[in-house]
Amino acid sequence: MGLFSAVLGGVRASGEASTLAPDDDRWYDGAISSMSNAGRRVTPDGAMRVSAAYACIGLLSKTVATLPLRMYRKDPKTGKTFEAPDHPLNDLLEHQPNSWQSAWDFKAMMMMHLALRGNAYAEIMSGPRGFADKLEPIHPDRVIVDRLPDQTIRYTIADPVLGTRRLLQDEVFHLRSHIAPGGLVGISPVTYARETIGLALAAEEHGARMFSNGARPSGVVTLEKTMSDPAFARFKAQWNAGYGGIHNVMKTPILEQGAKFESISLDAEEAQFIQTREFQIEEIARWFDVPLVLLHHMTKTSSWGTGVEAIMLAFVRNNLMPWLGCWTGAIRRDLILAPNIYEAQFDVEPLIKGDSRALADFYSRTVLNGIITRNEARAALGYNPLDGLDEPLVPTNTTTSNDVPRNDGQPPNGSALLGHNGGPAIDDTTEQADDH
Structure with a gap:
């Protein structure tokens, strides 16, 4: 389990973690932090420096945080569900999960941990509202997950205030994204997207360096005679001071002693720098399963239909519902004592209204x-x-069992022969015949 946990799960192996103090910064360094082939070290927090990743995580976390999360009671006879505002979990989930966070804060933080690191944890604390009176978030990088001989799960927490402590399965609310091979923890998308994010970071740094050097490629200065080392050092310093940097763009160099300057590099468009950055936006959006149009990336047309209503409906159905299912399934498993009677549901109606x-x-x-x-x-x-x-x-063009003619010669009991104002209904067949 140690290898998969360290590489895929975003959690540390027990042997390694036991050597770290609870306040050691290496807890946040993470085994999933590694160097990409582009030469940039990629971490979950470092990935947020890429605008596309930041927009994806922000969209998911803020959208989930905005949706109301309520408790519902199921009628065993009809199968219908009704809101259960008196359930102890309803106030915790819909309004305030702990003393320092609103429901919006809690859902946004947990969703950010889930989407960025593959796992989100909260300690279940008892109190006046029952066994789940508070949900206190725990940073995923400080959690070790292992399975006990009785097949239950144990969580080891490196708490910088309380020290290292252990919580059992019924004491932790655990959200998992894509499940790792071991099944205990979720996989961070950053782990698999390391090369994509690393290339985006490298491209961004390349662009910054290019513009800091004047947005002009370097060239070659040739001399007719060989320069001494002091003369070469002085010439190099004067050249960089006079013509390097963005503030010296378009200055005309004056060369002495037959020196010649020849440009040897391509501009940014010819080097396909812009295309590379645009492609990385599409790749990152694909990793986080977010439609490009919702990232304000408008260079390509959408096949999801036109209009905000069609786009939001497709986003809710195809992208958001799996995340919401992850939430409601974890709530059923970890928080609801009577899952056959009660359930938690997100209200997605505000997103799909026309x-x-x-x-x-x-x-x-x-x-x-x-x-x-x-x-x-x-x-x-x-x-x-x-x-x-x-x-x-009651629609005027329908009939029911009450509309059978009566023996006393009076009109039927049903309202199918009555208009909206109580008068005789219009005969649709006669109207159609007159029209023709």
Whole structure:
């Protein structure tokens, strides 16, 4: 387990960790930190220096943090779910998981750990709200995960304040992303994307150095005569002082003693520097499973449809739902005592709502067809309920068992023959015949 844990899981092997003090900075150095072939050392925190990685992690963490997370009760007879605001976990998940974080802060931090390091941990602490009164986040780089002989999981925490301590499986809320071969921990995307991120860091440094040197490639100065070492050192210093750096761009050199300057390098476009940086953005977005259009990368057209509604719907279905499933599954396993009765759900409705015209058309159709009541539509749109609007409307072009003709010669009991105002309904067949 030690090899896979160190290389893939973002956690340290037990033997190595036992030699480190809880306040040792090497806990944050991480075994997953390594040198890329581009010559740049890549760490989870260092990856955030790349704008594409920063945007991917920021989008995922802030989106999940924004979504309401609530408890629901399942009806065993009908299978329907209803909000359970009185459940002890509801206040913890929806409003405040601990004394110093809001629910937004907690979800954003945990999602950032999960997406960047492959794991997110929080200690489950008991209190007035039950066995899960508080959730205290733990930095993933300070956690060792191993399996005990009874097949339960143990977490060793290097706490800089309390010292090294151990927590059992029922004391830790653990989120895992892509599972490592051992199955105990998740894999950090940075581990596999090391070369991609390393190349992006190298390209960014190359661009910075190029512009710091005046955004002009170097060249060769040739002389007719051989220079002495002091003369060469003096000439080099004067040349760099007079013509090096961005503040000396476009200056005209004046050469003495028959010296000649010849440029020998290509410009940035010819060296495909811009194309390399654009390709790295696409690669990083692919590693973190984030659509380019949501990273403000507009150089290519999207095949997801047009409009914000289509893009957000595809993002929620294809990219966000797996992360939300990771959250709700871990909550069911670690926090809910009666999983057959209660469950946690994210409310993704704010992300997939259409524009005002589309919403008006949708709710108008569902109300007129009796699918939802008018008060349910008002609640979905953020309006207070009104008296007398809790009964569903009955469409005028449908019939039910109550619409069978009566023996006393009176109209049927159903409302299919009644218009919206109580008057006779219009015969659709007659109207169509008249139109033709």
